Amino acid sequence: xxxxxxxxxxxxxxxxxxxxxxxxxxxxxxxxxxxxxxxxxxxxxxxxxxxxxxxxxxxxxxxxxxxxxxxxxxxxxxxxxxxxxxxxxxxxxxxxxxxxxxxxxxxxxxxxxxxxxxxxxxxxxxxxxxxxxxxxxxxxxxxxxxxxxxxxxxxxxxxxxxx
Numbered sequence: 250x251x252x253x254x255x256x257x258x259x260x261x262x263x264x265x266x267x268x269x270x271x272x273x274x275x276x277x278x279x280x281x282x283x284x285x286x287x288x289x290x291x292x293x294x295x296x297x298x299x300x301x302x303x304x305x306x307x308x309x310x311x312x313x314x315x316x317x318x319x320x321x322x323x324x325x326x327x328x329x330x331x332x333x334x335x336x337x338x339x340x341x342x343x344x345x346x347x348x349x350x351x352x353x354x355x356x357x358x359x360x361x362x363x364x365x366x367x368x369x370x371x372x373x374x375x376x377x378x379x380x381x382x383x384x385x386x387x388x389x390x391x392x393x394x395x396x397x398x399x400x401x402x403x404x405x406x407x408x409x410x411x412x
Contacts, residue, residue, distance in 0.1 A: 252373055261366075282309065297334055298334060301330045341355060352377055354375040371394075
């Protein structure tokens with residue numbers, strides 16, 4: 250399933266991209282809906298690019314249909330991203346810690362100037378390989394991503410206003 254999510258942010262693309270790599274912001278994302286603590290596994294950067302690996306954990310409610318086929322305690326993954334500072338882009342791959350045969354996802358993160366602020370677009374593809382319910386699970390995940398992105402934009406704007 251392909252998806253596109255947009256965020257409106259109140260800072261320049263460079264400031265937004267810097268904040269997306271800020272350790273305090275990364276830690277604060279744990280307060281967002283349905284996520285547990287995020288653990289930065291790797292964060293390297295030079296003057297032109299950065300590489301970031303963050304382990305995340307889903308802690309939201311799941312239907313009995315989902316818990317019948319997956320263990321909620323095993324819903325952890327690594328978001329592995331490479332950022333290009335000049336282009337204000339990031340390329341992300343979601344790597345499940347468990348059930349890699351059932352889920353795959355990649356997305357591109359693009360921040361562009363928009364008036365006095367920025368627009369961040371997340372465009373990607375998500376695939377859930379589960380007989381009968383896979384498409385429904387994909388839709389639920391994308392709806393959750395949209396909810397998360399809205400809350401993340403608020404958190405980003407809060408952090409950006411204090412920077």
